[in-house]
Amino acid sequence: MKYLKEYINKIMILIAFDQGVKLIISKWLIDEECDILGNIIRFNPSQNTNLTWGGNFVAILSNMWVVLSINILIIALFISGYSFYRSKKNKPSVPVDTIYIYGMAGSLCSFIDKVFWGGSLDFIQISSFFICDIKDCYITIAECFFFVIGFKHEKEISAKEYLKFCFKK
Template identity: 30%
Template structure:
């Protein structure tokens, strides 16, 4: 594993740890507390989202915990494999490593929420809209970095073309063949 990949792994561990420590502290000390952060817009107001996802909660779809866990687990694996694929194809790139650290951390935090917290402990309320947590911030940082990288024409992202899905699929299939043979 290259040093850059080790830094990305450490960043994931750090981001996941921060998110989980915050939730443990809130759960043990501040679960019943409410406080304005930036009144009348932003409040500290912890609550559990037992619907397992924003979409499931908003549309009241009734999708089970285990389906959510399966989807997040599959997405986590695909994120990891896509990151490895990009490193193999284009070498290390700092912005790709940073983006990976945020999106993979969010995926792992989501998995932890569903398995160990039986939902997400969200704690920042945007009055009249939604409540979110640090994991949601990680996702938005990833999206922001992706948009910024595309606008600034990142050299690696510019090399990614319309064949990326086809080539990535072939890459995954080759990996699966190796796993099956062993």
């Protein structure tokens, strides 16, 4: 939790932006549609009441209690993972901070969407493949940085070492 306080302002700004855009769309633009980049990227608001992308295909991933539990677990993983990283590195790197800030913002936005919106108000349609929102962009940024850093430093930190850190007394 110590590191959540250090970055709370940045995380809150990202959350406020995501939720503010959704409020504007829900009030004034919910019935609007337009091309942003040809037929590749479109503005097309849609309320995803299946709670997750996976919920469109697997019923259990549309259960509110299941997805909230998963969401809380992911938030806990971000907090504990970043705490573990900081226990090993006193001075954090910008890419790792980016993972933490954007990952936490995306996860908290996801939690807010489920609790207060009854699902996600998605509005960025990528071709005919899928539709997403700003929170999904935050999560994608965190994932990209995570995979690059993970491959680059795979020998420095192990899952076993992380689990020991999490369960130490």
